[in-house]
Structure formats: structure tokens, C-alpha cells
Amino acid sequence: YGRRGQKQYGLDVLVYKDNLNKSNNRIGIQCKHVSKLPFNGKDEVTIVKEVAKADSGQQKISQLIIATSLPSDRKLTDAVNALSDERVNEGKFPVEVQFWNDIENHIFNSSNLSERYHSNSDYSEKIKQAKESFNKERYSEVIDLLTVDSIKLMNHVEKYEVYYLLANCYHLIEQNDKFTDFALKLQSFEWHDEKYN
DSSP states (O other), X not given: OOOTTSOOTTOSEEEEGGGOOSGGGEEEEEEEOOSOOOSSSSSSSOHHHHHHHHHHSSOOOSEEEEEESSOOOHHHHHHHHHHXXXXXXXXXXXXXXXXXXXXXXXXXXXXXXXXXXXXXXXXXXXXXXXXXXXXXXXXXXXHHHHOOGGGGGSOHHHHHHHHHHHHHHHHHTTOHHHHHHHHHHHTTOOOSSTTTO
């Protein structure tokens, strides 16, 4: 919505649901690549301030999504959902927060988006090979397959599977320091899908 230097009223992207450009089909998205995102307070960037910007703009929207690079946060989600309920009761657009792992999951769960963002990757094939080697108790092969610099490029599910396999391999070959490292990485994952828990 607009370009750098223009006043955007809390909107970075406008999405037209069902490709219909009507106020009840417009979804506003505000992107926040920040180190912290408080709900309210004196900080320059807060959820309440971003919502107020969207309220003050000329675009009539049906929903505001605040997409952030931050990991999931229960307290922030609870506060945003309470604000959204209050706004809907007042006849205003609802507000939602999408964290980085939510965004990665949306991409992973969409075949079109997955293909677009991972078209040149062979991560799923490597993980499949690693699982086969793990089942044959070839733990060194698993480590050789998965210890790559490109882990940071993998989606949320792939990273989880790699960390899980590596943690188990290092545990089974009794390299406790590396096991601890990968086990701690696993703790940062939060899932809406119970199968990963």
C-alpha cells in the first residue's frame, strides 16, 4: 500500500479477498520486523498504535493482520484477541497477530507457496534419506546428511525434523554436548498441530 516515504496508515499490504475490491473484502496487513512488539505502552511500535493508524486511514478494511518476525507469544496473542473481540462488538474491524512460525506454517501448508519458496531445495529428500539411515541405526550418516549451513533456509517443520533427528543421533552416540545443543533448539518450537508436540 503506497511506497516508502508515503504515509501508509498502518498498512503495508492490501489483500482483496476473492479478488473483489470492496471494503468488506479488503484485508490490511502490517509487517513488523522488530526485536520486540509490546501490546501497548510508550514504545514507538506497539499493537495499539498500529491499530490506531489503520483506524485513521482512508482505506476501509474488513480485518487487520499484524505479521511479525517474532516467535509466538501467548500473552501478546491473548491481548490482541481481547482487543479484537472488543472492536468487533463496537462494529470495527477485527485484529489478528501472525508470528513468524505461523507464516512459515502457512507457506508449508500451501503447495503453491511451498513450491515458490522451496523450488530449488532438496531438503525434504535429505530428511527422508536421513530418516531411512536413522531407522537402520546409521547415525553418522544422518549427521553427515543434515549438518549443513542451509538449515536456516529450511521451513519451520523441516528445521524441527532436522533438529529432532540430530538430537536423537547425538544422544545415541553419546555426544552429550551436541545432544544438549539440539535438544535446546527443539524447545523453541510451538505448534498448533498436536502431531508435532
